[in-house]
Structures are given as structure tokens and as C-alpha cells.
Amino acid sequence: MGRSTVGRSALLSSVAIVAMTVGAEAQDPQDRGGVYQLGEISVSGAGQGGGGVGGSTVTREETWTFEKNTLEQAVNLVPGVVSTQSTAGQRNETDIFVRGFGRWQVPLMIDGVRVYLPADNRLDFSRFLTNDIAEIQIQKGYASVLDGPGGMGGAINLVSRKPVKPYEGEFMSGATFDNRGSFQGWNSYAMVGSRQQDFYVQGSANNLNQDFWSLSRDYRPYRAQGPYAGSLEDGGRRNGSDNRDWRINFKAGYTPNATDEYSINYIKQVGEKGAPLNVYNNPPSSQNSYWRWPAWDIQNLSFASNTQIGDASYLKTKLYYNTFYNVLSAFDDITYTTQSNNGRFDSYYDDNARGGSVEAGTELIPMNTLKAAFHYRQDFHTEWNDNRPTSPTFHFTEPKQNQSQATWSAALEDTFHVTSNFDLVGGISYDKYRIDKAEEYNNAGFIYEYPKGGADAFNWQTAAIWRYSEAGQLHFSVSDRTRFPTIFELYSQRFGTAIPNPNLGPERATNYELGWKGRVAPDLRGSAAIFYSDVRDLIQAVRLNPSQSQTQNINKGDFYGFEMSLEAQLSPQLVLGGNYTFIERNVSDVSVPGFQPTGVPTHKAFLYASWRPIERLTITPSLEITSDRWSDVVVGTQAQNAPILAAFPDPYIRTGAYTLANINLNYKVIENFEVAGGVKNLLDQNYELAWGLPQPGRTFYVKARATF
Template identity: 80%
Template sequence: MILSMNCMSRGALLSSVAIFAMTAGAEAQDRDQSRDSVYQLGEIYVSGGGRSGSGSGGGVGGSTVTREQTWTFEKQTLDQAVNLVPGVNGTQSANGQRNETDIFVRGFGRWQVPLMIDGVRVYLPADNRLDFSRFLTGDIAEIQIQKGYASVLDGPGGMGGAINLVSIKPVKAFESELNAGTMFDNRGAFQGWNSYARVGSRQEKFYVQGSVNQLDQDFWSLSRGYSPYPAQGPYAGSLEDGGRRNGSDTRDWRINLKAGYTPNETDEYSINYIKQSGAKGAPLNVYNNPPSSQNSFWLWPKWDVENLSFLSNTQLGDASYVRTKLYYNTFYNLLSAYDDITYSSQSNNGRFNSYYDDSARGGSVEAGTELIPMNTLKTAFHYRQDFHAEWNHNRPTHPTMAMLEPRQNQAQTTWSIAGEDTFHVTPDFDLVAGISYDKYSINRAEEWDSGGGFIYEYPKGGSDALNWQTAAIWRYNETGQVHFSVSDRTRFPTIFELYSQRFGTAIPNPNLGPERATNYELGWKGQIASNVKGTAAIFYSDVRDLIQAVRVSPTQSQTQNINQGHFYGFEASFEAQLSAQFMIGGNYTFIERNVSDVSVPGFQPVGVPTQKAFLYATWRPIEPLAITPNLEVTSDRWSDVLVGTQGPNAPIRAAFPDLYIRTGAYTLANINVNYKFTENVEVAGGVRNLLDQNYELAWGLPQPGRTFYLKARARF
């Protein structure tokens, strides 16, 4: 079986992890890059660390991924980049039909960890099924990741942390950058290309910048170790024959425009416009022929996000400030379901074009003061309106039964008021306390009755929540810090969780309440020796009222707050400059998730490996040349087995009788070779999955085999 052949043994994994724990690496190179090129107005707040220089530089927990890391380790998309830091993993969504990636922060997924771009949340009110592969990293100065403790000042929803993509800001009177790269598979075939271009100017009292980032991939290829299942056996073979992965094409691009006014050294006012557009296929589960759902042939011609925002910072005297944020976001999505693998007709029952057309408008005001000695007080108010519209064009290619649904509208309003106080007990010791009150209400909830041919409206829903958090931070020397934090946060349900009838098998629950987690962390960072630095953290999360579908009759379920959970573990990172020519680093994470579930026998939380490690080394035999091999190692993780029990799929269910299965263990060897011709021009090449390992992150969804790349970068 492919699962057993390609998962490393548990004993071998534990041996590898023991070595990694001893040499466990840091969050990589060039941590001290200039802060001037980071758009600091777009950073989220790190309690105890301020905004300027937040990231890994101070405060409570969290990690930062820098631009140089994404370049060195060839991380072109957000889901790839987050794997560089401990406690976080990007993975394939267990529902392979959607071809989406998810990100887990210490066990919390996309519903509990908000995603922001320059501090403005990207939220899909229907179901918030963000696909993190659609977010490119070319124009990102840093990726802020708050783990467990995300400040209440940054708005509602940070139950398990927060992720923020902070863009670049120009630093010179004129500057430009051009990147270009190509990709090849393990047979030498050209897969696709990526590019990034930026031009900007910073003057005494203003700055302007524009950039475009593009990734265009025709396919990726499976490992040579993959082989399709034989025509004879417990099931009738696979629709995937190996080589080029069917349905693996993607097209993504993003433009980022920025203009700012800086009348003095402290004040800043900026207008930002970001538009990204994506299109993707959806590779089929390799175990199913026919697919477990006959309606499995899906494509996404459109996956588009747009963001217009105004951000400001105004200093009031020497001790106070006011920050404002106004934004307007849109999301447009088209999902097309086809009859068969030819993707040429949409005539069968249940085939459709499904349209989502969403928008959001809102803003926030944050104020802070240090008028009282030894004390810093901050308050914030957030307000947001989300609008969701959906409709289907059912059986669009059928000559007589095609039907276009009318537009159905849903809307919700969310607001939050928060305060945080930092008491500076001594110059080296801070106590932090924060509290917020969050509330949301459903303003509109339309649905189409296809049998009756009319639009009706569900009962309105809504809920509120009180959140609190506290932390103690001791900076025992110039480089060392210990902190302890407790954060009690919630997240509100999506429209899908409130109202989805799941094709007639579920009862809406407009009174569904929020999920809640209390996160505890004890953390340390510091200098172990003059050339060695590291971090470590122990964490525990008490999770309550998790949302789960509960069987309420033989044929129907309802989404309710029933589950309880305990997530716990530890993480560590390490970085050592052994000589002028040689550096090593990496990180290690151990996490357990236990969830009690009363409606699904044998339920297992999916997507998160118990153990994860990353190790790298950089060798500079001569000054312009840097050779950086690295290893990514994870244990297995639970995955759904998505297959029916009746009809043509019954033999597959016989071969995979359980609802959940362990998969996803791998050891990936990668290498990057970088050569600087001048200070401004460099080229790089490398190999990902050097050993061409065949592995799966979710059941039936094998990942890319060996991949080669070449790229160049010029900055002026």
C-alpha cells in the first residue's frame, strides 16, 4: 500500500527528531534585515514588543518569516513559507476535492487563526475556506505569525493566533527589483515560471510604489516512486497514471500599489491597493475510480481578492498616538463542476457553475498613551460589515434543463472594543493585561428554494463574547527574555456553519455560539553563547464549545457547540554561526491534540503532524557563493478517508474501512545554491524533494516529486 511504503518508520522518525532536538534550528537567516523596507503601518500589534520591530524581536510568542528566507528556501506561496517556523504547518486540506491548502498554528486552523494583509483581515463570510496557496510571497517583507496569544487590539477572531502578510515599502529616492524563475520536473520537463517586478520612490515627505507578482504553472509531477493501482484487485485502478499530475495547473498573480505621505518623522498616511487573481485545477483522489463522489470533477476559473485601504499614524505630543484604518475588500469566486474527466460538459444532475460575490467594508481606531509614568494604555475599536452573494447555474450545458438561480444575499455586522494596559514594573519587567468585547449579528440570510421556486429567509442569528488575556515579560539581559501568557479568545461561526442544509441533510442553527480557547504559554529566547541563539516554548490550549455536526435524526444533523479539546506541546529553535563560512540552524515542534466528540465515532483531528523538524546549513566557500542544504521532517498525521460505503466504491471502503487514517510522514531533502555577481545581482538554483520521495499530506493526494528550479534577482 502506498501509505505504508512511503511513510518512514516511527522509530526512524524519533531518531531523526532526537538529533534535530539537539541541533534544532532557528527561523533562519538575515534576521536583522533593515526595518526601513517593512511597511510598519501594516504590522499587527505584538504585546510587550511594540509595533516597530515586532515579529520575533520582542513581546509574547510568535515568529517571523523574512523575505530572505522565502528566497533562500524557495517558498513561493504562504502555505510553503510558514513551514519554516516551529509550531506552524501548511498542509493539504483533507477534502481533496477542493484542492486547498490549510495552515495550522499550534493545532488551530483557518477558522480560528485570522489571515491579514497589512493588518486588514481577509475573510470569506460564507465559509472562510481560504486557500493559502493563492497568496504569493514575492512582495512580502515579512510574515508575522502570532501563536496562541494574539493581541485583542487587532480585532476579533484570534482564538488560536494570527497571520499577517506585511508588504514592502521603498527606502531610496529610486529603487527597483526584478525576479524571474523557472521550474522543471524530475524528468526535466518545463513546468512553469514565476516573476516579480517592483519600482518605488521615497522622498522627504512621500513615497510611492508599485509591484506585480506572478506564478504560472502548467503542472507538477509525481515522484517516480508513484505507481497507479492495478486494474485487478480490491478496486479498479486509479484515474492518475503518474508523471504529470492531472489537474495540477495553477495561475496566480497579484499587483500591489502604495502611496504614502510622511509630513514629519512620526506621522504617516498611506493608501494601498492590492488585487490578486487565481485559477486552479483540482487533482482527483488517486484511490478512487470512479471518484467517491461522482460530482468530483471540479475547476476554479476564478479565485480573486481585492483590497483598498487607508492606514494612518498620528503622534499626539510626546506620549500619545492615534492609528486609523479604513478598508473595502472584495472576493469573487467561480467553481465549475463537470460531468467527467474530459471537463467538457456540465449536463448531469448536480453539475453547476457556483458563484460567490463577497464584499466587506470597515475600519478601526486605535489610541495609546504613556502619560502616566511606568504605564502604557491602548484602546481600539473595530467595525466591519460583510456581504455575501451566491447563485448557481445548474446543468448549464443541458439543452433543456439548464437553470440559473436568482442571487441570494447574506450579510453580517461585527464589532469589537478592546483595551490593553502594560505596567512597566521595572525597565526590564512588564505586566500586560487586555480585554475585549466582541459582537456579531446576521442582518440578512436568504436562501433559494429550488422546489418551490422562491427565495426565503432564515431566522437571524448572532452572538457576543468577552475575551481576556494577560502576560508577564522579563528581559533578564540585552538578548534574553522569558515570558508567560494566558489568552482566552473566541471565534464566531461562519454563515455555512449557521445555515447550510448540506443538500437537505442538515438543520440550520442560527443560535450557534462561538468557539473558545484558553491558551497558556511559557517561553524563552536568548543567547546561549556568543555565536549561538535560540528560542523555546511550552504551550497548552484548553478548547471548548468546538463546532461539530451532531446527528439529530436518522437522516439529518445540526451544527452545535459540543466538542472539548486539549492541545499541548513544545517547540524550540536554534541558530549557530560556527565560523565566518558556516552556519547551522533549524527548529523542532511536538504537539498533541485530543478532542472529545459525541457524534462521530472514532473522531480524530486531522492535518497536524505530532512531530515536525526543519534543519539547514549555509556554507560560503567563497564570499559570493552560498550553498544551503536543508531537511524537512514530519511524523504522520490523521487524515479523513472520504469514500462512500455503497455502490462502486464499496470495494475501496473495504480496503480502507476506517473513517480516519495516518498519513503524511516524510523526510524531504532540499538544496539551494546562490551566487552573487554583484551586490545587486544574483542567481540561484536548487532542488526540492531531492530524493524524489513519494508522500501524501492527505489521503489519496500524493505531493510533488523532485523539482528543479533556476532563478535570478536584480535590485537597484
């Protein structure tokens, strides 16, 4: 296993590094850095002390220093990765793009177990908290076939913490305030654990409670001539911006010797959220847009093990059972009190998955490392609507509709150690899925079943890794991977406007990367990569007649770009660093005139300094910079929206360019207690990531952390 750490600030992480290295000689290799190693994903070519094929890692200290409390905020710290607001604004979801690939092509995992929503996989990355995460692994372009199917554009893995001391704990609490000084919400975290000679136990709880966030003072409600009544958002506190999320994590492990480990891990996260309305549309588009999520819950129970077999081989296993429970409520109007009109509902998703994997590896031949893995997973999706629940006349509840699918993958990876400093890696896998059940409810009041679908795919990848010095590495990789369609893409009729396609095939991309990381000078280190992706068989809705479309594999595209990071230790008290990404995406589309890929800026940069004027005080200013990005324009056809249609006549618009200035001050009161405070969006910039969805203005925060 290996992790890329290029771009991590040495000074920002100094407190954590000191804590980890004190007494390191007495620590078991299993206790490295408090990272739950059984939850890490594979990093190809990392077995001989190198960092493997390109990727990035976000650490706990970085999320603390830069006040990144949720996943979509944290990933913006590294090059090649950007978060954005879903253009379907009524869903209030964030998405993450890794070198241009979004949530459908880049699987998300928690401790190596995939979080997958079989209905549509519309993950909302804002629901995933970071305080109990040891590190965020991000593989870009090249994700090992050993980790299972779906890594068409990379992979993201949240690795939880594990205790390293006989007795340890951490407590954190913080509060946020808007640009008018009003209290917005609070964030807290608590962890206790114990690492003994043959076992460890740990429990933690993380909570984020936000009553609202506020818009920039520069925001002005949209106005138009004619019958338009004005924006539904008047500024100040953003309507529908509340959310509440908490997560608990328990684990227990048995470590009979220095190499073997057996662990049970339980994670439960519970969320609820509002959905701010598009500020241009009034009435909203569609009028069925007054949505809230009273439940957005995930649960994961897993067993993981690592067993050394002799001196040269190992066996890893993983078993898991996870659930997803989601409730979407559609209301009549902006009061969010009644659900009586036609098309209003409480929509329920109740999903579960069970599966496992086994991985074996051997170095029986000194110059060769051979690994094999097998994954199997079953997903079960149940949905139903409670329609017009507050109507005394038309209220009725649909019967439950069930869908299920099975997915499996067999993979083989071989690393040939040409020399002690040069590796050649090759991997292949065969992935297959089938739909076992596909029920739907029709207007006549009957449940029927769609034709069952399925597909298979062969994947391959290869890499060359040259570690030309202790700190320097060059690598070149090619990875050809696929992504299977979701149930939504296969069967959704989109309220009668689409025709199902059970024969829909997988998407495919061939990703190329040439990368470097190392030291330019003793106090200057960095990384760089150029990348290109040949994307084929992209899934897109094709217009079959004036009123209906069908999802088909019709598109192809080219994603390409460059990324780099640098960090300079200018003095014992001052570090400067940052990263930059350039990316272009060209997608040919035969069904949507003027189609533009949305959500990804052409240019993105993150710059920071860490200055320690006195021993206990660290001041960390930073800048987050992006160019504009394409966004969908979704305007209703109601007569009241005619001025909006006139103002925004094209289906796509460029929006979202911004420069956010932030600052954090951290003061270490005593060895085990520190306080911090800062400002995000210091200049109170008014900006949008998606059309009609402005983002938070200036935000103040204070927090404290105690460890023992």
C-alpha cells in the same frame, strides 16, 4: 510594535541586512527594513525594546533562499506552524495550523486587514504569493485583542513592502522543471518605488504560472481486485495540478515628519486552479468531483494612518473595502468539457466587506502604556448557481441569494512597566456579531430567509515579560479568546442532510504559554516554548436522525506541546540551524465514533545549513521532517468502490510522514545581481499530506534577481 526574529539565519540574511543598515543613521524610523509598518499587527509587550509575547516572523530573504513562493510553503520554516492539504480533496485547498488551530480559528490579514470569506471562510493559502511580502507575522496562542475579533488560536499577517531609497527597484524571474526535466512553469516579480522626504510611492507585480507538477517516480497507480477499474491518476504529470496566480500592489504615503504617516494601499490578486482527484476513488467520491476554479480573486483598498499626539500619545486609523470573487465549475467527467448532468453547475460567490478601526495609546504615566481600539466591519455575501449550463433542456440560473453580517469589537490593553526590564500586560475585549440577512433558494423556486442569528463574547488576556539581558527574555501568557461561526456553519443544509442552527454560539480557547529566547553562547542563540490550550464549545455536526445532522457547540479538547529553535554560527562561513515542534491534540466528540483531529503531525522539524565556500557563493541544504498525521478517508458508496471500502474500512487513517531533502545554491554575480538554483524533494519521495492526495516529486528550479 515589535517582531520576533529568533531562528532567522544571520548568514542567509546578510545581504539584506547590509543593504538595510548602510546609511541607517539617515533613515527615518518609518523606513525600518522596507517593512510597511502601518500594515503590522500589534505585538503585546514590545514597547520597551523587547520582542513581546511569543511569535515568529518569516522574512523575504528566507522565502527566496528556501524557494517558498506561496504562503503555505513559507510558514513551514518556523516552529509551531504546519501547512497541510485539505482532506476535501476535490477543493484542492491548503490549510495552515498554528499550534493545532486551523483557518477558522487563526485569522489571516494582509497589512492588518482581515481576509475573511463570510460564507465558509475556506481560505486556500496556496493562492497567496510571497515575493512582494516584506515579512509574514505569525502570532501563536497570544494574539493581541487590539487587532480585532477572531484570534482564538493566533493570527497570521502578510506585511507588504515599502520603498526606502530615493529610487529603487527589483526584478526577479524563475522557472521550475519536474523530475523528468520537463518545464512546469515560471514565477516573476517586479517592483519600482521611490522614498522622498515627505512621501513615498511604490508599485509591484507578482506572477506564478504553473502548467502542472509531477508525482514522484515511486508513485504507483492503485489497483484492486474485482470490478475496480484502477486509479484515475496514472503518474507522471498530476492531473488537474495547473494554477495561475498574480497580484499587483500599489501604495502611496505622506510622511510630514518623523512620526506621522498617512498611506493608501491597493492590492488585487487573481487566481485560477484545477483540482487533482483522489487517486484511490474511481469513480470519485462523490461523482460530482470534477471541479475547477476559473476564478479565485481578492481585492483590497485601504487607508492607514499614524499620528503622534504630543510626546506621549498616538492615534492610528484604518479604513478598508475588500472584495472576494469566486467561481467553482463542476463538470460531467474527467474531460472537463461538459456540464449537463444533474448536479453540475457554475457556482458564484461575490462578497465584499467594508470597515475600519481606530487605535489610541498614551504613556502619560511614565510607568504605564494604555491602549484602546475599536473595530467595525460589515460583510456581504452573494451566491447563485448556473445549473447544468451545457444542457439544452435543463439549464437554468438561480436568482441571487444574499447574506450579510456586522461585527464589532472594543478592546483595551494596559502595559505596566514594573521596571525597565519587566512588563505586565493585561487586555480585555468585547466582541459581537449579528446576521442581518440570510437568504436561501429552495427546490420550489422561491427565495426564503432563515431566522437571523448572532452572538457576543468577552475576551481577556495577560502576560508577564522579563528581559533579563539585552538578548534574553522570559515570558508567560494566558489568552482567552473566541471565534464566531460562519454562515455555512449556521445555515448550510448540505444538500438536505443538515438542519440549520442560527443560535450556534462561538468557540472558545484558553491558551497558556511559557517561553524563552536568548543566547546560550556568543555564537549560539535559540528560543523555546511550552504551550497548552483548553478548547471548549468546538463546533461539530451532531447526528439528529439517520438522515440529518446539525452543527452544535459540543466538543472540548486539549492541545499541548513544545517547540524550540537553535542557530549556531560555527565560523564566518558556516551557520547551522533548525527548529522542532511536538504537539498533541485530544478532542472529545460525542457524534462521530473514533473521531480524530486531522492535519497536524505530532513531530515536525526543519534543519538547515548555510555554507559560503567562497565570497560570492552560498550553499544551503535543508531538511523538512514530519511524522505522520491523521487524515479523513472519504469513500463513495458506489458498487465500483467496494474494494476501496474493504482496503480502507476506517474513517480515519494516518498518513503523511516524510523527510524532504532540499538544496539551494546562490551566486552573487555582482553587487546588485544574483542567480540561484536548486532541488526540492531531492530524493523524490512519494508522500501524502491527506489520504489519496500525493504531493510533488523531485522539482528543479533556477532563478535570478536584480536590484537597484
